[in-house]
Amino acid sequence: MILVLWDIDRTLLYVGETDRLVYREVFEEVVGRPPVILPARGTGVTMPLAVRELLAANDVPDEDMQRLADGIIERLPEKLMGHSEELLTQGRLMPGALAALVAVRQSELFLPSIVTGNLQRSAEIKLSSFGLASYVDGDVGGYASDNPHRPALVRIAQERSEKAYGERFNHGNTVIVGDSLQDVLTGREGGAKVVGVASGTTSAAELQSHGADRVIPDLTDVDRVLQSITEVVNGG
Numbered sequence: 001m002i003l004v005l006w007d008i009d010r011t012l013l014y015v016g017e018t019d020r021l022v023y024r025e026v027f028e029e030v031v032g033r034p035p036v037i038l039p040a041r042g043t044g045v046t047m048p049l050a051v052r053e054l055l056a057a058n059d060v061p062d063e064d065m066q067r068l069a070d071g072i073i074e075r076l077p078e079k080l081m082g083h084s085e086e087l088l089t090q091g092r093l094m095p096g097a098l099a100a101l102v103a104v105r106q107s108e109l110f111l112p113s114i115v116t117g118n119l120q121r122s123a124e125i126k127l128s129s130f131g132l133a134s135y136v137d138g139d140v141g142g143y144a145s146d147n148p149h150r151p152a153l154v155r156i157a158q159e160r161s162e163k164a165y166g167e168r169f170n171h172g173n174t175v176i177v178g179d180s181l182q183d184v185l186t187g188r189e190g191g192a193k194v195v196g197v198a199s200g201t202t203s204a205a206e207l208q209s210h211g212a213d214r215v216i217p218d219l220t221d222v223d224r225v226l227q228s229i230t231e232v233v234n235g236g
Contacts, residue, residue, distance in 0.1 A: 002233055003161050003169045004104055005115035005154070005192065006136060007044070007178030008123055010200030011219075012097045013130050016090030022079045023054060023072075030071040031060065041201060044182030046117040046144035048073055077121035087129045094199050096219030101135035103222045110229070111161060114141035115153050115176055115186065121145070140164050150182055154190030175229050184210045193232040195225075 006012055009019075020038050027035045037057040039050045051072045055065055080087075104112045113136050116123050120143035127133040140160035142153025154176070158169040174192040176183050179200030187194035188211050196207030196215040204215045213232040219225055 001108075001165070001167050001173065002110050002229060003158065003174040004110045004112045004229060005142070005157055005174065005176045006101070006112060007176065007180070007183050008114065008116045008118060008126055009044075010179045011094060011177060011183075011197050012101070012132060013093050013126060014091050015087050015126065016092075018080070018083050018086045018090055021086070022076060022083060023050075026072050026075045026079050027054060027058070029075065030068055031055075031058070043201075044117055044150070044178070044180030046148045046150050047076060047119050047122065048144055048148035050117075051076075073119070077119055077125060080122050080125050084125065084129055087126065091130070093130055093132075094219060096222065096225075098132070098135075099222050100219040100225045101132060103226055104229075105135045107226070111140075111165060111167075112136045113157055113161065114138055114143070115150075115157055115178075115192075116141070117144050117150060117182065119143060119145040137161075137164070150186045151188075151190035154186060154192045158191070173233055175232055177225075177229070179207075181206065181210050184212050187211075187213075195228045195232060 023038055024035055035058045039054055051069050055068055060068060104110045114123060123143055140157060142157035146156050147153060161169050171191040175195060176187045176192045177195045179197045180202050184194050194212045196212030198204035199218045207215045214228040216224055216228055
């Protein structure tokens with residue numbers, strides 16, 4: 001069995017400006033003033049690290065950093081839920097995402113789950129809003145709420161999957177499917193193969209040069225998606 005760890009943002013779905021709206025609103029609630037600078041788009045950085053970058057970029061003193069970061073992180077999922085309508089009106093499924101998820105879920109060869117820079121509750125809100133939650137076993141995924149260091153999430157997902165399914169998962173049979181350089185780094189440092197998807201802000205050439213095992217333009221060719229996953233595991 002191959003553990004397939006899907007990235008969410010810009011791989012399976014795109015939420016438009018909703019994430020940045022949530023950051024802005026929660027920052028103002030917790031810090032007491034609006035942010036001047038917001039997190040960069042499409043980097044794949046985990047939410048806890050993005051929050052600390054947000055605070056630093058907006059001149060929050062070091063001595064207040066941890067307290068304010070904790071306050072923001074705690075409120076992010078609830079605030080995102082409050083913008084569930086915007087998720088659908090401003091966001092969209094990425095091309096081919098649903099068909100690819102269905103194909104992976106239906107195959108006995110694959111165990112589909114998630115590895116993401118989102119907090120677990122935020123990930124669940126996004127997947128449920130777009131009707132994707134049933135196509136992955138989210139309970140065995142790796143989330144930023146588990147560890148802000150994204151490569152550590154691979155082993156977390158592997159261990160959860162091993163406990164739930166009774167099979168061993170390691171670098172040889174774990175594949176991340178994602179769009180960012182953070183996805184590539186997560187796989188290389190965390191212990192997984194990587195199928196890069198050039199559907200986000202990172203080009204196919206960049207994904208390839210940074211070490212993705214395979215790169216595909218998007219998820220629209222389902223057969224190519226499945227073939228890419230199996231080939232990186234089989235060394236083809």
